[in-house]
Amino acid sequence: MPKRTTHEESSCPVARPLDVVGDGWTLLIVRDAFDGLRRFGQFQKSLGLAKNILSARLANLVANGVFELAPAADGSPYQEYVLTEKGRALFPVITALRQWGDRWFFTEGEPRARLVDRESGEPIAPMRVRAADGRVLGPEDATVLLP
Amino acid sequence: MPKRTTHEESSCPVARPLDVVGDGWTLLIVRDAFDGLRRFGQFQKSLGLAKNILSARLANLVANGVFELAPAADGSPYQEYVLTEKGRALFPVITALRQWGDRWFFTEGEPRARLVDRESGEPIAPMRVRAADGRVLGPEDATVLLP
DNA sequence: ATTCGTGGTTGCTTATTGAAACCAGAATAT
DNA sequence: ATATTCTGGTTTCAATAAGCAACCACGAAT
Numbered sequence: 175m176p177k178r179t180t181h182e183e184s185s186c187p188v189a190r191p192l193d194v195v196g197d198g199w200t201l202l203i204v205r206d207a208f209d210g211l212r213r214f215g216q217f218q219k220s221l222g223l224a225k226n227i228l229s230a231r232l233a234n235l236v237a238n239g240v241f242e243l244a245p246a247a248d249g250s251p252y253q254e255y256v257l258t259e260k261g262r263a264l265f266p267v268i269t270a271l272r273q274w275g276d277r278w279f280f281t282e283g284e285p286r287a288r289l290v291d292r293e294s295g296e297p298i299a300p301m302r303v304r305a306a307d308g309r310v311l312g313p314e315d316a317t318v319l320l321p
Numbered sequence: 322m323p324k325r326t327t328h329e330e331s332s333c334p335v336a337r338p339l340d341v342v343g344d345g346w347t348l349l350i351v352r353d354a355f356d357g358l359r360r361f362g363q364f365q366k367s368l369g370l371a372k373n374i375l376s377a378r379l380a381n382l383v384a385n386g387v388f389e390l391a392p393a394a395d396g397s398p399y400q401e402y403v404l405t406e407k408g409r410a411l412f413p414v415i416t417a418l419r420q421w422g423d424r425w426f427f428t429e430g431e432p433r434a435r436l437v438d439r440e441s442g443e444p445i446a447p448m449r450v451r452a453a454d455g456r457v458l459g460p461e462d463a464t465v466l467l468p
Numbered sequence: 469a470t471t472c473g474t475g476g477t478t479g480c481t482t483a484t485t486g487a488a489a490c491c492a493g494a495a496t497a498t
Numbered sequence: 499a500t501a502t503t504c505t506g507g508t509t510t511c512a513a514t515a516a517g518c519a520a521c522c523a524c525g526a527a528t
Contacts, residue, residue, distance in 0.1 A: 175484085176345035176370065177517075186434050187422035188352050188415060195418075198323035198343035205335050208460045214506055223323065224486045229507060239425075251494060252505065257460075260425045265460045267421055268335060269450045270413040271342075275334035278386075278407045285468035287333050291452040292464045299451045303416045305438040306446050313355045313404075313412045317439045321432035322515090324486075361475055371517050376476060398525060399474065 185321050194238045195264070199223055199231055204240065204261060205268050212254040213246070240264070270301045332468050341385045342411070346370055346378055351387065351408060352415050359401040360393070387411070417448045 175193060195201050199221065206220050218228050232255055235241045240261040243253045272289060280286050290297050303311045322340060342348050346368065353367050365375050379402055382388045387408040390400045419436060427433050437444050450458045 176374075177483095178345075178369070185432060186352075187419045187426065189349060189422075190426040191418055191422040192345050192348060196343075196345035196348070198325075198339045201339060201343070202336060205333075208463075209465055215504090218506090222325070224488090225507065226487090226509085227323075227485065230484095250505085262460050263421055263425065266448045266450055267414070267417040269463075270417045270448070271338055272335045274410055274414055275336075275338040278410065279334065279337040285332060287468060288466045289463050290466055291456075291458060292462050293456075294452060294454070296453045298458060298463060299453050299455070301413045301417070301448055301450065303413055303448065304446045305441060306443045307441070308446070309438075309440075311438060311445060313409050315439050316355075316416075316436050316445060318356055319435045319437055321434060362473090365475090371519095372476065373478085373518090374516065377515095397474085 194234065194240065195267075197231075199227065200235065201264075201268060201271065203228075203231060203235065204257070204264050205272075207241070207255070207257050207261065208265065208268065212256060213252065214255070217255075235261070266301065269298070273300055341381070341387065342414075344378075346374065347382065348411075348415060348418065350375075350378060350382065351404070351411050352419075354388070354402070354404050354408065355412065355415065359403060360399065361402070364402075382408070413448065416445070420447055 175197060178189060178193075195204070202221055203217055206217055211217055211220060214228065214232070217232070218225055221228070232241065236243060236255070239258055241255040242258050244256045246252045246254050269289065276286060276288075288297060303316065305311055305315075309315075322344060325336060325340075342351070349368055350364055353364055358364055358367060361375065361379070364379070365372055368375070379388065383390060383402070386405055388402040389405050391403045393399045393401050416436065423433060423435075435444060450463065452458055452462075456462075
């Protein structure tokens with residue numbers, strides 16, 4: 175995690191979240207949670223990261239309200255990491271990132287995991303930035319208003 | 322940047338992009354580029370990060386096709402970092418992250434930077450994950466199909 | 469000829485990561 | 499009862515990356 179010293183810490187809604195999810199592992203942990211993973215060992219096996227790192231990341235995510243600890247649903251004497259509302263609200267972020275990766279990091283026809291609508295089995299729609307009236311906006315069509 | 326050793330490097334479209342934008346500074350650099358910044362010194366002043374770090378990040382972003390170098394538009398003998406199509410395609414990612422930050426990292430009424438439609442001056446619409454037919458999807462409504 | 473602004477690079481110190489070993493409680497096996 | 503395994507971590511320590519400050523090169527201005 176970088177050490178933001180300037181005005182960055184304060185008023186920009188992009189900078190603050192990056193203190194929580196701005197490293198290479200955290201969003202993968204959350205993605206795995208969307209895929210149904212809940213237990214320490216599941217995350218560790220899925221991601222192959224060192225246990226101390228996972229431990230630190232999970233603790234940080236709990237401290238920041240992305241996960242909460244709950245007694246294991248299956249009766250085992252352990253605890254589970256379950257996404258909070260705040261954590262589930264990362265779904266658009268991870269999906270946008272996934273679509274970017276899908277478009278720009280795979281060659282035509284290269285096999286990849288696909289996210290589909292569970293109901294229809296169809297791929298989900300590409301996410302776009304839209305104005306209040308529904309017009310699709312590019313980076314040039316939007317501007318930041320400082321507080 | 323973490324060191325992904327398992328299957329993570331390969332088939333998941335979430336993991337690959339994180340090798341490029343998965344640190345705390347990179348997305349802020351890109352956000353600044355959306356705000357019109359192009360020059361080394363502008364990024365450094367805006368973000369307050371060490372010059373060697375900025376240098377490394379920009380070189381990595383150029384190497385990964387997010388920025389490209391172009392001769393300065395204003396006649397000065399330097400070069401500018403300008404977003405490629407791939408870089409501009411990060412707009413939905415950064416916007417989704419911004420909206421998450423806006424919702425979950427600020428208290429009611431706390432002053433913050435706002436992203437508005439340049440044409441109408443109105444805030445942009447909240448981004449949502451949608452199925453092909455337009456239905457809004459939550460994390461539970463989508464599933465990953467492995468290749 | 470000298471200073472200044474821009475865009476870096478080079479050392480050096482400190483913080484973070486990562487691998488492996490270790491540890492503790494609960495369940496399971498002997 | 500005792501030992502073994504499974505789960506979920508913590509501790510230790512080496513390697514790597516971040517951060518800071520000093521330095522440097524080039525062109526423009528003085």
